[in-house]
Amino acid sequence: MKLSTRGRYGVRALLDLALHSCEGTVLLRDIARRQEISLPYLEHVITPLVAAGLMKTTRGPRGGVLLLKSPAEIKLSEVIGFLEGSIAPVDCVDNPDVCRRSAFCVTRDIWGEVKEAVHQVLDSITLQDLVERQREKGQTGTGMYYI
Amino acid sequence: MKLSTRGRYGVRALLDLALHSCEGTVLLRDIARRQEISLPYLEHVITPLVAAGLMKTTRGPRGGVLLLKSPAEIKLSEVIGFLEGSIAPVDCVDNPDVCRRSAFCVTRDIWGEVKEAVHQVLDSITLQDLVERQREKGQTGTGMYYI
DNA sequence: TACTAAAATGATTATTTTAGTCAACAATTC
DNA sequence: GAATTGTTGACTAAAATAATCATTTTAGTA
Numbered sequence: 001m002k003l004s005t006r007g008r009y010g011v012r013a014l015l016d017l018a019l020h021s022c023e024g025t026v027l028l029r030d031i032a033r034r035q036e037i038s039l040p041y042l043e044h045v046i047t048p049l050v051a052a053g054l055m056k057t058t059r060g061p062r063g064g065v066l067l068l069k070s071p072a073e074i075k076l077s078e079v080i081g082f083l084e085g086s087i088a089p090v091d092c093v094d095n096p097d098v099c100r101r102s103a104f105c106v107t108r109d110i111w112g113e114v115k116e117a118v119h120q121v122l123d124s125i126t127l128q129d130l131v132e133r134q135r136e137k138g139q140t141g142t143g144m145y146y147i
Numbered sequence: 148m149k150l151s152t153r154g155r156y157g158v159r160a161l162l163d164l165a166l167h168s169c170e171g172t173v174l175l176r177d178i179a180r181r182q183e184i185s186l187p188y189l190e191h192v193i194t195p196l197v198a199a200g201l202m203k204t205t206r207g208p209r210g211g212v213l214l215l216k217s218p219a220e221i222k223l224s225e226v227i228g229f230l231e232g233s234i235a236p237v238d239c240v241d242n243p244d245v246c247r248r249s250a251f252c253v254t255r256d257i258w259g260e261v262k263e264a265v266h267q268v269l270d271s272i273t274l275q276d277l278v279e280r281q282r283e284k285g286q287t288g289t290g291m292y293y294i
Numbered sequence: 295t296a297c298t299a300a301a302a303t304g305a306t307t308a309t310t311t312t313a314g315t316c317a318a319c320a321a322t323t324c
Numbered sequence: 325g326a327a328t329t330g331t332t333g334a335c336t337a338a339a340a341t342a343a344t345c346a347t348t349t350t351a352g353t354a
Binding site: 174175176194204206208209210211212 | 332
């Protein structure tokens with residue numbers, strides 16, 4: 001039941017981007033530095049988010065990453081979906097055909113309930129919520145006043 | 148966010164055992180056959196459940212597995228805990244020290260909420276609930292009337 | 295145009311985890 | 325003591341993870 005680095009880093013990168021969006025385009029290198037993620041790896045991590053249309057990238061001098069949607073319109077459930085695929089704890093929840101027991105398997109029902117519970121949490125939180133929470137906690141950790 | 152086979156097989160084995168507990172001791176071989184899990188692998192899967200005192204095993208002829216606690220007293224949250232460890236989607240939720248960002252990281256708070264949501268589901272369901280649900284669905288799939 | 299800065303992409307790799315198998319051993323019953 | 329059943333530990337193949345690196349493409353600028 002662990003999240004991979006794609007999900008963890010991706011959400012952090014998106015939050016970092018939102019926190020610095022006032023400056024317009026943000027350098028991937030700066031996100032990588034503030035979030036302590038290696039730049040080459042971060043490039044791979046954000047690929048699905050770019051493909052999903054959440055952000056736009058520009059190459060060359062003055063290039064960088066730009067948020068395309070308003071943070072208030074970006075739900076964490078979508079983000080995790082793009083980064084990790086389905087949050088179902090077992091495949092049969094989404095695709096009953098992977099197991100011929102699906103039709104009468106009560107444990108499958110349980111995993112469906114778990115999926116639903118996780119979805120409800122992530123579906124109720126937007127990137128804007130994260131931004132506000134972070135501002136309440138202070139900008140520490142976004143690299144601004146970092147020791 | 149996927150469960151490993153330990154969690155999936157372990158819960159199914161426990162449910163199978165509960166469904167056949169009227170017969171007293173149940174052969175691991177029979178559980179393996181009904182649940183379509185290889186016997187040698189199932190032996191490894193149930194090890195943590197035996198260690199946790201949920202079931203007892205007896206070797207030799209007329210041996211097998213016996214449920215030690217009443218199904219109504221066995222919560223899925225415990226079972227998954229024994230089989231998979233913490234259900235926290237990231238390690239820092241349980242152990243803040245693994246990351247120095249923990250104190251001011253709002254994404255960590257989110258993963259904590261996810262953990263809590265999953266826990267609430269699994270904590271509210273007992274093995275007895277699974278048994279009853281399975282009986283409502285019919286014994287199919289427990290190997291009894293299997294085609 | 296040439297140069298430089300930035301992201302994109304694809305190949306490669308090391309490590310870890312997963313999902314088992316197998317063989318030898320221990321205990322229990324008949 | 326022979327057969328049966330579970331226990332344990334070693335081992336392994338395959339997949340996923342978490343990267344790194346080199347090359348390419350794009351965009352701005354001197």
